[in-house]
Amino acid sequence: MKKLNFSPVLTGEKEAVLRNEVRAFLKQYGAFNVSNIIDSWSICDPELSRALAAKGWLGMTWPTKYGGGGRSYLERYVVIEELLAAGAPVGAHWVADRQSGPLLLRFGTEEQRQHFLPKIIRGECFFAIGMSEPNSGSDLASIKTRAEKVEGGWLVNGSKIWTSWAHVCHQMITLCRTAPPSEDRHAGMSQLIISLNHKGITVRPIVTLAGEAHFNEIFFDNVFVPDNRLVGQVNEGWSQVVAELAFERSGPERFLSSYQLLEAAIKTLREANITQQAEPVIGQFVARLMVLRQMSLSVANQLQEGKLPVNEASVVKDLGTSFEQDLPEAMRLILATEPRLTANDGVARLLSDSILKAPSFSLRGGTREILRGIIARGLGLR
Amino acid sequence: MNEIVQLIEESATRLFEGFSTSKGHKLMESGQFVDKIWSAFQADGWLTTLLPEEEGGSGLGLEGGCVLMRLAGYHAVPLPVVESLLGTFLAAQVGIKNHEELLIPVILPKAIDDASEITLAGVPWARHANSLLLIFPADNGVNTAVISCQDAEITADQNMAGEPRDNVLIEVNKLANTQVLKNISLDQIESWLALGRAAQMAGALQRVLEMTVEFANERTQFGRQIGKFQAVQQQMAVLAEMTSASMCAVDAAIEHLGTEQEWELIASAKITTGESAGYATKTAHAVHAAIGFTQEYPLQLSTRRLWAWRDEYGNEAQWSTKLGRYCFGLQTDNLWSWLTTQTG
Numbered sequence: 028m029k030k031l032n033f034s035p036v037l038t039g040e041k042e043a044v045l046r047n048e049v050r051a052f053l054k055q056y057g058a059f060n061v062s063n064i065i066d067s068w069s070i071c072d073p074e075l076s077r078a079l080a081a082k083g084w085l086g087m088t089w090p091t092k093y094g095g096g097g098r099s100y101l102e103r104y105v106v107i108e109e110l111l112a113a114g115a116p117v118g119a120h121w122v123a124d125r126q127s128g129p130l131l132l133r134f135g136t137e138e139q140r141q142h143f144l145p146k147i148i149r150g151e152c153f154f155a156i157g158m159s160e161p162n163s164g165s166d167l168a169s170i171k172t173r174a175e176k177v178e179g180g181w182l183v184n185g186s187k188i189w190t191s192w193a194h195v196c197h198q199m200i201t202l203c204r205t206a207p208p209s210e211d212r213h214a215g216m217s218q219l220i221i222s223l224n225h226k227g228i229t230v231r232p233i234v235t236l237a238g239e240a241h242f243n244e245i246f247f248d249n250v251f252v253p254d255n256r257l258v259g260q261v262n263e264g265w266s267q268v269v270a271e272l273a274f275e276r277s278g279p280e281r282f283l284s285s286y287q288l289l290e291a292a293i294k295t296l297r298e299a300n301i302t303q304q305a306e307p308v309i310g311q312f313v314a315r316l317m318v319l320r321q322m323s324l325s326v327a328n329q330l331q332e333g334k335l336p337v338n339e340a341s342v343v344k345d346l347g348t349s350f351e352q353d354l355p356e357a358m359r360l361i362l363a364t365e366p367r368l369t370a371n372d373g374v375a376r377l378l379s380d381s382i383l384k385a386p387s388f389s390l391r392g393g394t395r396e397i398l399r400g401i402i403a404r405g406l407g408l409r
Numbered sequence: 410m411n412e413i414v415q416l417i418e419e420s421a422t423r424l425f426e427g428f429s430t431s432k433g434h435k436l437m438e439s440g441q442f443v444d445k446i447w448s449a450f451q452a453d454g455w456l457t458t459l460l461p462e463e464e465g466g467s468g469l470g471l472e473g474g475c476v477l478m479r480l481a482g483y484h485a486v487p488l489p490v491v492e493s494l495l496g497t498f499l500a501a502q503v504g505i506k507n508h509e510e511l512l513i514p515v516i517l518p519k520a521i522d523d524a525s526e527i528t529l530a531g532v533p534w535a536r537h538a539n540s541l542l543l544i545f546p547a548d549n550g551v552n553t554a555v556i557s558c559q560d561a562e563i564t565a566d567q568n569m570a571g572e573p574r575d576n577v578l579i580e581v582n583k584l585a586n587t588q589v590l591k592n593i594s595l596d597q598i599e600s601w602l603a604l605g606r607a608a609q610m611a612g613a614l615q616r617v618l619e620m621t622v623e624f625a626n627e628r629t630q631f632g633r634q635i636g637k638f639q640a641v642q643q644q645m646a647v648l649a650e651m652t653s654a655s656m657c658a659v660d661a662a663i664e665h666l667g668t669e670q671e672w673e674l675i676a677s678a679k680i681t682t683g684e685s686a687g688y689a690t691k692t693a694h695a696v697h698a699a700i701g702f703t704q705e706y707p708l709q710l711s712t713r714r715l716w717a718w719r720d721e722y723g724n725e726a727q728w729s730t731k732l733g734r735y736c737f738g739l740q741t742d743n744l745w746s747w748l749t750t751q752t753g
Contacts, residue, residue: 028622031649033657035664038753046749112745290744293736302737307726310733311684313744314677317751318654321661324752342650399646400639406622406649408636 028407031339035321036328042105049109052082064114065380066284066388069241071192072116073150079110079117080150085124089132093144100331104324108279114287118192118241123147126274127154127200130218134259134267139220143198155223157187157201158268161244165397167202168212168265172247174203174219180253181205181219186246189391193230193243199223202264216264220256221247237383270335275392277326277340282319282347284388285354285381289316291374292358305361312357315350319343338405341398348389355381413469417476424453425484434710437487438571442537447511450488457508459498465508471498471601475608475663482612482718485710487572489513489534491605499598500542503553503588510539514602516595517545521554527579535575536563543579544590544598551595554584568717570710600675603722604662607675610682610718611659613711614652614689620708621645621693624701641696648692651685658682661751670751673735676728683725686715 060072079085087103089095096102110117128147131139146152163170172185183203193199199221206215223230227250232240259267293309296302322343329336359366359378366379389395403409433443450456458474460466467473474494481490489511496512505512515532527543535541540557562578625636625645635641658681662674690712694701701708719725739747 028619031653033653033660035657035661036752037664042753108749290742293744294741297737297741302734306733306737307729308733309736310676310729310731311680311725313732313736313748314680314729317674317677317748318658318661318681320748320752322654322657325657339653342653345646346650346654396639396643399643402646402649403636403642406645408622408625408642408645 029338029405031342031405032329032336033322033325033339033342034328036101036324038101038105038324042102045102046105046109048082049084049106052078053109053113053115059114059116061116063116063380064287065377066384067114067116067118067287068111068121068280068284069118069191069384069387070116071118071195071241073119073153073195075116076119076153077150079120080148085120085150086128086144086148089128089144089148093140094148095144100327101324104279104327108283108320111279111283112286119153119195120147120150121280122156122191122196123152123154123198125278126156126271127198129274130200130258130267130271133270134218136255138255139258143220152198153192153196155190155193155196155199157190157199157221157245159189160186161188165394167268168216170202170204170216172201172203174205174217174252176205177251180251181257183219183221183247183250183252186244188244189233189242190245191242193223193245194232196223199245200258202268205264206262213265215262216268217261218258218264218267219252220258221250221252225250227251235384235387237380269337272393273335273337273340274330275340276344276398277323277330277336279320279323281344281392282316282323282350284348284351285377285385286316286351288354288358288374288377288381289313291377292362295362295364295374308357308361312350312354315346319347319350323347338402341393341401344392345389345395345398345402348395351381351388352385355385413473414476417469417473418480420453421455421477421480422484424449424455425480425486428486429484429707433487434485434571437573438567440536440565440573443487446486446488450490451509455490456493456497459494460501464501465506466501471604471666472663474498475604475659478605478608479612479659482609482714483616485613485616485714489538489572491602491609492533495598495601495605496542499544499553499590499593500555502593503586503590505542505555505586511537512540512542513538514542514544514598516599516602517543520546520548521581521584525581527581529577529579531566531568531574532577533575534573535561535577536565536573541577541579543584544595546595547589549589551590551593552587553590554587556584568721570713570717572714572717596672599722600672603679603728604659604675606718606722607655607662607678607682608659610686610715611652611655611678613715613718614655614682614685616711617689617693617708617715618648618652620711621648621696625696635696644692644695648689651681651688655682655685665751673732674751676732679723679728680725680732683719683728686719690715 061070084106087096087098091097174181174183201219201221205217227248229246231244234240296305326339364375367375368379370376436443457466458469462468492513496514499514500507538558543554560583564576568574628635658678662678665674700706
């Protein structure tokens with residue numbers, strides 16, 4: 028049984044200064060182009076992404092020789108949690124900043140880093156995640172999209188699905204089968220960087236139950252990808268994906284998706300002067316949030332130390348998404364307001380929006396059941 | 410701090426491991442004081458853990474004390490570790506040097522005024538204590554007074570884990586050595602006691618998790634270890650998550666001792682350990698099935714403690730109410746900036 032590590036970390040003066048800079052920026056920036064603030068990291072506002080880039084808040088932890096900030100993971104943590112808590116629509120650059128860039132830094136070639144990282148850092152190049160397929164969700168190793176070796180590169184055929192912002196993003200890191208399935212079902216996969224403006228690519232939007240069209244199905248029809256767009260080692264895609272997930276699963280976006288509702292609920296109840304009954308409920312959720320922040324920050328610090336806390340990241344994601352899903356369920360009972368997506372009244376709209384979006388919180392980035400399976404393996408049960 | 414934590418862990422583990430093999434629990438539950446264990450505990454100097462070195466203590470502070478309390482919880486040590494350490498520390502603040510005796514701190518919710526008797530319920534270990542240190546509000550601030558347990562009328566009672574929680578009747582004219590306690594508030598003492606319990610609970614949760622993993626890997630049904638069943642794995646993963654959250658919450662509270670955020674983090678630690686206790690006990694017993702429901706099997710030493718401790722020194726609802734009330738009292742839109750003061 029491997030002990031899970033969540034040693035608490037305190038941020039220092041540098042982080043405090045940075046936090047105030049982000050708050051000042053947000054105050055000055057004013058209203059976002061997109062007003063919907065539940066799950067703001069799934070909402071795309073390229074203009075905001077470029078403004079953040081101008082502040083040096085994209086690729087913050089990356090080496091300065093690529094234009095990165097050379098800052099720590101704790102500093103990045105502070106910036107992103109401030110943006111999320113404010114409901115800033117940071118979706119455009121989110122994947123590139125969180126996982127694609129770090130993946131290239133870990134496994135990419137020097138040419139790939141020099142080509143992509145500066146563009147990501149300037150807010151000019153957004154990345155999509157190319158993992159799930161119509162018949163491969165939780166069972167990611169069963170993917171069918173094929174990359175066939177041809178002269179000078181790879182020919183990709185197949186499809187990916189649930190790809191957020193594929194119609195806005197420029198590139199996609201795509202997990203493909205590069206060797207036929209064998210006994211080792213994790214073998215024979217590779218990651219390719221595919222430019223999404225290729226003529227062999229069709230992007231079809233999929234509308235969510237909340238009425239939004241941010242994710243898509245993507246079809247690849249004989250898409251040629253040059254050799255220099257293979258990430259890392261051929262047929263080693265699986266272990267690279269696992270590493271990518273440590274970055275994907277532990278951040279504050281895993282518990283702040285419905286945070287705006289908590290603030291609005293407190294405000295509404297306070298203004299209506301009916302707080303007494305709600306005190307224990309608010310206190311309970313605030314306590315959970317306090318601990319999640321400590322845990323997520325601890326994981327950020329472990330990433331800084333060069334560790335790959337895959338199990339800890341899974342713990343944060345499972346506890347965090349449970350929190351953001353439980354929140355609207357509890358708030359509706361203390362608010363006694365009918366959820367209304369059309370309401371001008373903030374809290375009724377936030378309530379409705381978070382209830383409608385909540386199912387996705389624990390699906391994206393690895394379902395609850397998959398995460399618990401990873402944790403169980405860490406316990407020595409599998 | 411990490412090296413100190415490791416040192417405390419090593420020496421306390423050596424001591425406590427000896428205890429768990431003893432018949433201490435049975436003795437305690439039959440109403441006796443486990444002198445042997447107490448003497449060993451005392452001889453190792455743990456009683457003065459919280460005192461600075463110049464006062465004859467080990468200078469580990471409440472930070473170090475909490476590590477010891479967590480381990481005591483892990484090993485289900487049949488001693489009042491939290492109360493004896495804090496009792497000794499608080500007594501020292503009013504000039505009472507106590508490096509040997511069992512002194513239990515008890516907070517009175519209101520001033521004594523002109524009452525002639527005080528009745529107290531659920532006082533930890535009163536029947537075995539040398540004296541109680543009463544802490545109460547008075548016109549001139551927080552006061553303390555000492556009552557020798559020989560002078561009090563004590564009726565034995567116990568919590569769900571069989572730990573002494575006695576009823577005490579005190580004649581006010583027998584109180585001695587009334588002092589003003591400076592620089593420490595009643596709320597603070599209340600929260601330190603809660604943190605001590607939360608630390609014990611984090612230890613007990615860790616123990617429950619380990620026992621349950623071990624059992625799931627050994628017990629075979631339907632031709633395979635029960636831990637191989639996904640239904641079991643999924644529950645165990647949540648058990649591990651909640652245990653991690655509890656450990657982290659307690660560690661964060663320890664990290665914030667002496668800061669403005671002290672009570673907030675302690676509140677979250679007591680809430681988190683309390684919530685985790687419910688899930689952990691339910692799951693551990695489900696996995697262990699009937700054998701875990703017996704007195705003979707040691708799981709109950711940890712689960713009964715968790716059930717008792719989550720309601721002592723404030724349960725989840727009480728601490729949540731306090732925390733929630735505080736949040737409603739914050740200036741509009743200040744929730745987030747308040748939260749972020751807790752990480753640096």
